[in-house]
Amino acid sequence: MARAYGGTRAGASEAAAAAARQRSSGGLRPERERGDAKRRPPVDLPRRRLRVSSAFMAVLHVLTVPNPILSKKCRPVGPGEFGEELARFASDLAETMYAAPGVGLAAPQVGDLRRLVVIDPGNCTREQDDDGRPTNPRFLALVNPQVIEASKEMMIYEEGCLSVPDFEENVSRPRRVHIRYLDESGKPHQKWFEGYDAIVVQHEMDHLEGVVILDRVSRLKKGRYLQKRQKVRVRNDGSLEY
Ligand SMILES: [Zn+2]
DSSP, X not given: OOOOOOOOHHHHHHHHHHHHHHHHHHTOSOGGGTTOOSXXXXXXXXXXXXXXXXXXXXXXXXXXXXXXXXXXXXXXXXGGGOSHHHHHHHHHHHHHHHHXXXXXXXXXXXXXXXXXXXXXXXXXXXXXXXXXXXXXXXOEEEEEEEEEEEOSOEEEEEEEETTEEEEEXXXXXXXXXXXXXXXXXXXXXXXXXXXXXXXXXXXXXXXXXXXXXXXXXXHHHHHHHHHHHHHOEEOTTSOEEO
């Protein structure tokens, strides 16, 4: 995996501003949240909290580095594995994503090594009411996703990750990607993702290869971060000691 950590904060700001413009121009964000291009929502941690309610869904535990599961390459979902269990798992993954809150989550982040990610591409496609608010927050499950085409044009965005707490890094990725995937029922799809959605889907697909944003920075920076995290100790009362 190529490392891409040379981006500047200014670059990230431009990318964030462009993403914000894109969202605004699509009229897909609630009015009260538009025009805030200065703040950069990390990939996994948007400002807005969304919930999907269902008695059958469960919030799963999200693993964090240096858990070795996060470094493993995931296996494809086989033809005989589609059905109720996979659909329920995708729903649980989505519920976990919304609860975090996040806009994307990959199966290995909850300890499942199947090639499945969920994303919330609602910023660009969600139906909205008269006030511009989503009427029905929906997630997209991508099983065995593959990039079939990517734009030469790149985009730098300051990404965060639920599995790498308190860490953000400028990452350069293609601005547009064409993805082939199966849905939870095994039906094949092809879809172009652009801008922020493209970043989210590529970030989640990295997880399926065992790659987290921490793998995109220098060994020194990665080492410092891990050292800091491992020094954190949980006291008996549940508080953290640094
Ligand atoms: Zn992540």
